[in-house]
Amino acid sequence: MCDHIDVARFLFVVLPVESHLHAPVAIAQELEAAGHEVAWVGPRSDLRPLVGPDATLFPTGKRYYRPDGASGPASVRSLWEGHVLPANRFIRDAADAAVERYGPDVVVADQYALAGALAAHRRGLPWATFCVGMLELTPPVEQMPDFTDWVRAQVRRVWAMTGVPVDETIDLRFSPYLVLGLTTTALTGPAPLPPGCVLTGPALGRRPNAPAFAWQEWDPGRRHVLVTVGTMAEHLAADFYRRMTAATAPLADRVQVILTAGAGLVPDPPPHVLVAPRVPVLELMPRLDALVSHGGLGTVSEALAHGVPVVVAPIRHDHPAVARQVRRAGAGLEVSFASATPAELTAALSAVLDEPAYRAGARRVGESFVAAGGARAAAARLAALARTASGG
Template identity: 50%
Template sequence: GWDPRFSERLVLVFSTPELVGPEQGFPPHYAFVGPAFGARPPAPGFPWQRLDPARRRVLVSLGTLNQAAGARFYGAVLGAAERLAGEVQFVLAAPAALIGHAPDHLLLQESVPQPALLPHLDAVVCHAGHNTVCEALAHGLPLVVAPIRDDQPIVARQVALAGAGVRVRFGRTRAEELRDALTAVLDDPGPRRAARRIQASFAAAGGAAAAADRLEKLL
């Protein structure tokens, strides 16, 4: 039967072949327009003065819907942050109740102004949610992805195959594995190069304006 998700006239894909994989062989009516970012309300009171210019900075975010599932993963994050304390500053977006006392080398916030923060970062650790992945790649940032559910394993696979990041297991990752994954994306130029290649493809794809243009041409 007919699948309402896939029009025979136009399918808008908010990604690019550089991320999805060019070998898929999509038909011409699949329009890769890249991500369409909307305005988001700013998170109040972010302590910008605490960002350390002497260390590389990494955001860790599991998205608002997955934070409660992250208690074990947060333990690995705290362990990795301790092991990398002299080299990397972790900005952790998480409920304080799940973390407890945050050590001085870690910047813990209930929420962060993610679009404003990304230009100040060197990498992102996340759950492979499409929005967070695309926002990071739009800033040329390599990723460590720990997918939990839904489409996240698919997005994580795309990131890994594109060379723009390292995938780890959400439910089993230990501090050492997370530290090694982060060190890989920070120290190896390959993931950053791949992230910047995807960044350029996003910029060229046109985003919301390109999507609107394709829709208007149908009318």
């Protein structure tokens, strides 16, 4: 819990991506536990189940983003042109009005919710960035040499949406006051980080909207593997799920698979595979022996926080960077999402299940997360920023 100070008001600005909401909610829970006030700018349908009926919410509505199958540099361009820029245009007025009406001491913005950062900057308010992925923290300059210049050009387009003259000294992706990176160097390695970036490890908290789970089907006599590609890539995953199901067939006598997939994606699953559209991830993690993931930083970090080794099948955006980091940390292996054969997937999964070094690597990363402090440390940094801004 944060050290108690006079009550400060924090306004969180988020985008309608479920995987981006859990961390700020966990940080907000710590701030509220310390007596501070928290309000939200974001989609009502996503936030209400997480923050409760009494939380102050300035709704933005929801603009859906369905990624295409692009990978590499094309996927980065698709992310910005198909999601980040339209989403910021969509939330611009709501974010601006919320800052005006709520009068926060500090605005806390998702790294892609640039409209929130800009609304704070225009009023001379301190703002903090929280980074839920690795694309911006550790940019893919080897794969995309023009990444920094290209993204800065996209950021200028956000300034242009408001008619405010561009301030070249301000990168709206990274607050000059405080940048919260939800990881540690045990995972990132020696990669350079933005100025003012503090690594707190993942922010894990209560999830009031966690779904129920069919625990009566859990087999305590077998080892357990969670297979998930998150919510934004599921429409690309049918073939990967087919290969993954085939890959686990030789292990069926000793492994039970929990696979997250919508209706119809895994028709007629074999008896050793439990299929559910959503699962209570944080309840499952302490009971898992391995995770197979697309490489979203949130789910991978949740696994490593519990000492669970990972097989990463990266799809796009920052997933390849997360896969490299997991591999370098000795906490798992990387396979091809598009082309790994069932035999290759069996080999990778067997390795992380049976070779102790991978679990030891995952535990080392998890221990670094604990030492970094997670949501509590992030909340303490925000409280200190509010105190500094108020002259306290």
